[in-house]
Amino acid sequence: MPTRHKNLGAAQWIADGSTIEVADLTVPDNNPFGENVFGPAAQRARLPKSVYRTLQATIERGTELDTSIADAVASAMKEWALAKGATHYTHWFQPLTGSTAEKHDSFYGPTGEGTSIAEFSGKELIQAEPDASSFPTGGIRATFEARGYTAWDPTSPAFILENPNGATLCIPTGFMSWTGEALDNKIPLLRSMEALNASALKALDLFGGHDAQRVFTTIGAEQEYFLIDEQYFYERPDLINTGRTLYGAKPPKGHELDDHYFGSIPERVLACMLETEHELARVGVPIKTRHNEVAPAQYEVAPIFEISSVSADHQHLTMQLLQSVARRYGLVALLHEKPFAGVNGSGKHNNWSMATDTGQNLLEPGDTPHDNLQFLFFAAAVIRAVDKYAGLLRASVANAGQDHRLGANEAPPAIISIYLGGEIQRVFEAIAKGKAHKSTPKSFLGLGTPVLPQMPLHAGDRNRTSPFAFTGNKFEFRAVGSNQELGMTNTVLNTIVAESIDAMAGELRKKMARKGAREETAVVEVVRDVYLEHGRVVFAGDNYEESWHAEAGRRGLPNLRTTPEALPQFITASTVQVFTKYKVLDKRELQARYEVYVEQYITKVNIEAETAADMARTLILPAALRQISLCEDAGIDALTDEARSLTEEFVTRLRVLETVNAKHPHGTLAKHAEYMRDRVLPAMASVREIADCLERTVADDLWPLPRYQEMLFVK
Numbered sequence: 206m207p208t209r210h211k212n213l214g215a216a217q218w219i220a221d222g223s224t225i226e227v228a229d230l231t232v233p234d235n236n237p238f239g240e241n242v243f244g245p246a247a248q249r250a251r252l253p254k255s256v257y258r259t260l261q262a263t264i265e266r267g268t269e270l271d272t273s274i275a276d277a278v279a280s281a282m283k284e285w286a287l288a289k290g291a292t293h294y295t296h297w298f299q300p301l302t303g304s305t306a307e308k309h310d311s312f313y314g315p316t317g318e319g320t321s322i323a324e325f326s327g328k329e330l331i332q333a334e335p336d337a338s339s340f341p342t343g344g345i346r347a348t349f350e351a352r353g354y355t356a357w358d359p360t361s362p363a364f365i366l367e368n369p370n371g372a373t374l375c376i377p378t379g380f381m382s383w384t385g386e387a388l389d390n391k392i393p394l395l396r397s398m399e400a401l402n403a404s405a406l407k408a409l410d411l412f413g414g415h416d417a418q419r420v421f422t423t424i425g426a427e428q429e430y431f432l433i434d435e436q437y438f439y440e441r442p443d444l445i446n447t448g449r450t451l452y453g454a455k456p457p458k459g460h461e462l463d464d465h466y467f468g469s470i471p472e473r474v475l476a477c478m479l480e481t482e483h484e485l486a487r488v489g490v491p492i493k494t495r496h497n498e499v500a501p502a503q504y505e506v507a508p509i510f511e512i513s514s515v516s517a518d519h520q521h522l523t524m525q526l527l528q529s530v531a532r533r534y535g536l537v538a539l540l541h542e543k544p545f546a547g548v549n550g551s552g553k554h555n556n557w558s559m560a561t562d563t564g565q566n567l568l569e570p571g572d573t574p575h576d577n578l579q580f581l582f583f584a585a586a587v588i589r590a591v592d593k594y595a596g597l598l599r600a601s602v603a604n605a606g607q608d609h610r611l612g613a614n615e616a617p618p619a620i621i622s623i624y625l626g627g628e629i630q631r632v633f634e635a636i637a638k639g640k641a642h643k644s645t646p647k648s649f650l651g652l653g654t655p656v657l658p659q660m661p662l663h664a665g666d667r668n669r670t671s672p673f674a675f676t677g678n679k680f681e682f683r684a685v686g687s688n689q690e691l692g693m694t695n696t697v698l699n700t701i702v703a704e705s706i707d708a709m710a711g712e713l714r715k716k717m718a719r720k721g722a723r724e725e726t727a728v729v730e731v732v733r734d735v736y737l738e739h740g741r742v743v744f745a746g747d748n749y750e751e752s753w754h755a756e757a758g759r760r761g762l763p764n765l766r767t768t769p770e771a772l773p774q775f776i777t778a779s780t781v782q783v784f785t786k787y788k789v790l791d792k793r794e795l796q797a798r799y800e801v802y803v804e805q806y807i808t809k810v811n812i813e814a815e816t817a818a819d820m821a822r823t824l825i826l827p828a829a830l831r832q833i834s835l836c837e838d839a840g841i842d843a844l845t846d847e848a849r850s851l852t853e854e855f856v857t858r859l860r861v862l863e864t865v866n867a868k869h870p871h872g873t874l875a876k877h878a879e880y881m882r883d884r885v886l887p888a889m890a891s892v893r894e895i896a897d898c899l900e901r902t903v904a905d906d907l908w909p910l911p912r913y914q915e916m917l918f919v920k
């Protein structure tokens with residue numbers, strides 16, 4: 206049946222009975238939030254008081270885990286989980302594949318009397334040794350010595366994932382080699398949070414007047430995604446294999462009319478979103494916002510921010526549940542960074558800040574001169590870090606999917622720059638020029654000190670084109686890809702900012718040791734020096750403009766356009782230095798990650814190229830040949846000639862693709878990646894060009910693939 210006849214079926218959505226009901230939310234027990242989380246409330250209810258307090262100390266203050274409490278925690282956790290219908294437990298971890306992994310073990314063991322009993326010990330809670338030898342390790346661990354183990358991360362609460370046929374207790378863990386090397390994205394994130402905590406606390410001591418015992422980094426990640434009818438998804442081998450369409454002519458209607466952005470949400474989509482949010486609430490993910498995005502069939506969901514390690518876990522759950530719940534509505538969630546060429550891609554805005562355990566956001570301009578000095582110091586530390594390690598930050602968002610998005614006319618370019626907002630930028634510029642005392646408009650808060658300009662009360666203005674923007678009380682890293690996990694990007698961010706804070710605190714200490722030094726003057730001088738050296742990374746203009754590329758070049762900012770160019774940043778001397786200094790990743794661990802990422806790039810492009818060649822031969826070419834017969838049967842030579850020459854060109858280009866697919870070089874990984882970029886991707890694009898022409902000329906009932914039009918507009 207031609208695709209178009211099936212559209213009617215796809216458009217006629219009927220709730221399939223799995224839908225949630227409307228509950229009376231004024232009844233406290235009806236609020237599902239956290240009901241499947243072994244969080245503080247469940248812990249307090251089920252743990253002996255002393256055990257509860259010891260566990261909370263580890264969670265809140267980062268004190269070392271007291272293993273003597275493990276048995277008590279395990280037993281309470283098991284009872285709680287069994288009461289919720291869990292039959293199995295799993296150490297839930299984040300290998301370098303970019304997704305999560307789980308290996309389920311039953312709680313039940315035989316008693317020897319023909320019955321079984323539920324057991325779960327502290328030992329099983331704290332550590333497991335999954336035979337996870339097939340995960341990428343970048344050569345750290347050969348498969349023949351497959352000793353990798355998972356270790357409980359008590360800072361992220363355990364939760365229950367349900368399936369219609371049973372439930373599983375998931376225990377967040379880190380995954381490492383027997384020799385202590387991190388094999389995952391969680392351990393480095395925790396290490397980097399620790400590094401930033403130590404640096405920030407030392408800096409806060411210089412400012413005095415605080416009673417913070419810990420500084421946390423926080424993340425709120427806005428997730429963009431597409432939803433399309435599953436019928437079209439399963440008719441497209443490219444979507445199944447690669448997550449993006451490798452063929453598809455641009456539809457007559459795109460997002461030009463801007464009629465989708467923030468528009469009313471289609472009923473089926475809204476029903477799906479509501480159920481997704483319900484499920485996320487149950488596992489404790491605090492979703493706050495939902496709306497349509499710019500492209501047709503594109504949407505966004507955003508949570509309330511949380512401590513980085515927890516929000517990185519919750520991001521994984523968000524991606525997982527978006528995908529699983531969509532299926533209940535006959536939809537498929539596409540998380541790829543660029544599922545449709547010529548249509549806006551999807552990102553994940555990583556809102557990031559630092560906060561004390563006493564509730565102070567260090568990136569919030571304050572009410573008092575003291576708080577504002579402190580704000581300027583920490584904001585300057587971020588500016589310094591982003592400029593000094595711009596290449597590394599760029600590398601942390603590099604993958605094959607991102608290469609179709611970054612720098613296209615809808616997403617930040619590969620050049621990392623910072624947008625501060627007009628008023629904050631003016632404050633920094635005034636300080637840099639030594640004109641700090643000049644009076645400023647009324648909208649600014651008075652600082653009552655002669656050396657500082659006044660601070661804006663609210664940072665109002667926005668620049669959507671900036672990859673790294675200050676938005677009032679946090680920085681928003683917008684270059685992150687929709688399909689990316691948050692661990693690595695934030696590990697980089699935390700580590701480089703920790704280094705900057707330390708470096709600036711060192712300078713400040715020196716200046717304050719001078720005779721008759723005033724704190725304000727010393728801080729302003731440190732901030733001035735940083736801005737003079739690193740202010741080049743600040744850019745308030747349109748990042749999408751071609752002229753910015755030239756300007757950025759003049760400023761000496763790196764422009765690492767593609768993944769193969771960006772990834773070597775993980776193993777430069779400066780990266781190794783800062784990561785080893787802060788004990789986040791050592792040289793071997795960095796090298797391993799670099800190799801894993803390059804291999805992933807090669808593998809992903811290769812899967813795309815083979816899928817593209819296969820679809821061209823077995824789906825598109827037969828359609829083109831049928832079209833030729835159709836023209837021949839009609840006896841219209843001009844049409845036959847046209848169809849024939851297009852098809853001949855198609856075959857010529859397809860042969861080139863098949864040849865480059867068959868002739869991968871045997872050299873270094875880096876050379877191999879360059880081959881994929883320089884030979885394979887262009888060969889695919891060249892075949893696609895003709896395929897998309899064929900799509901516009903072959904008879905509609907002969908065309909074998911759902912078009913952009915149906916995927917994007919049938920809802």
Ligand code: ADP
Nearest residue numbers: 423424425426507508509510556557558676679
């Ligand atoms: P906008 O994009 O308009 O600034 P919001 O202020 O609602 O929108 O913030 C967007 C995201 O930033 C949300 O996920 C929010 O939780 C997150 N966010 C807000 N404050 C912080 C913070 N201090 N640290 C990290 N993320 C934050």
Ligand code: MG
Nearest residue numbers: 427554556681
């Ligand atoms: Mg945003």
